[in-house]
Amino acid sequence: MSNQSNQIVIDSSQSEIAEIRTNLVKNHRSLYSRKAFKAHSVVAEFDWTQIHSKPSYLTVQISEKEHIELVPTYLECINHSCDPNSFFDTTSKQLVSLKDIAVGEEITFFYPSAEWDMDQIFQCDCGCSNCLGVIKGAKYLDDRCLKNYRFTDFIKQKLTSRGV
Numbered sequence: 179m180s181n182q183s184n185q186i187v188i189d190s191s192q193s194e195i196a197e198i199r200t201n202l203v204k205n206h207r208s209l210y211s212r213k214a215f216k217a218h219s220v221v222a223e224f225d226w227t228q229i230h231s232k233p234s235y236l237t238v239q240i241s242e243k244e245h246i247e248l249v250p251t252y253l254e255c256i257n258h259s260c261d262p263n264s265f266f267d268t269t270s271k272q273l274v275s276l277k278d279i280a281v282g283e284e285i286t287f288f289y290p291s292a293e294w295d296m297d298q299i300f301q302c303d304c305g306c307s308n309c310l311g312v313i314k315g316a317k318y319l320d321d322r323c324l325k326n327y328r329f330t331d332f333i334k335q336k337l338t339s340r341g342v
């Protein structure tokens with residue numbers, strides 16, 4: 179039987195702030211911090227070169243029909259959590275920490291914070307006590323849940339026009 183470490187490949191070559199850990203068994207990538215960040219600080223600046231009219235599991239939504247490919251690309255390894263520690267501010271183009279992030283901690287964000295109506299819905303298994311279960315996008319969140327999260331300016335506009 180192989181142990182856990184044999185199943186995880188660590189790539190720290192792409193960034194000084196984080197490393198990609200690939201689980202070879204699940205063929206699943208995650209991003210782990212290599213630095214400590216205080217809450218509400220800038221973790222990374224980002225930008226985009228490619229904009230798509232349709233979302234994919236790697237894109238981040240910035241407007242009704244604009245879905246960006248993140249640059250630097252390692253940021254696309256950030257997984258969803260219902261109890262996230264980071265947020266993609268698509269207006270300032272900064273990944274910011276929502277709480278303290280320790281060295282070696284997985285960096286996560288709340289997909290519906292930037293996605294209105296997701297292309298690929300999924301059953302979340304983040305394991306936090308307030309896990310929402312099926313994740314489909316901000317459009318499907320109830321008002322009570324909205325108070326717990328920070329959203330991009332685009333999603334805030336959509337929520338306002340919905341009447342929240």
Ligand SMILES: [Zn+2]
Binds near residue numbers: 261302305310
């Ligand atoms: Zn969850």
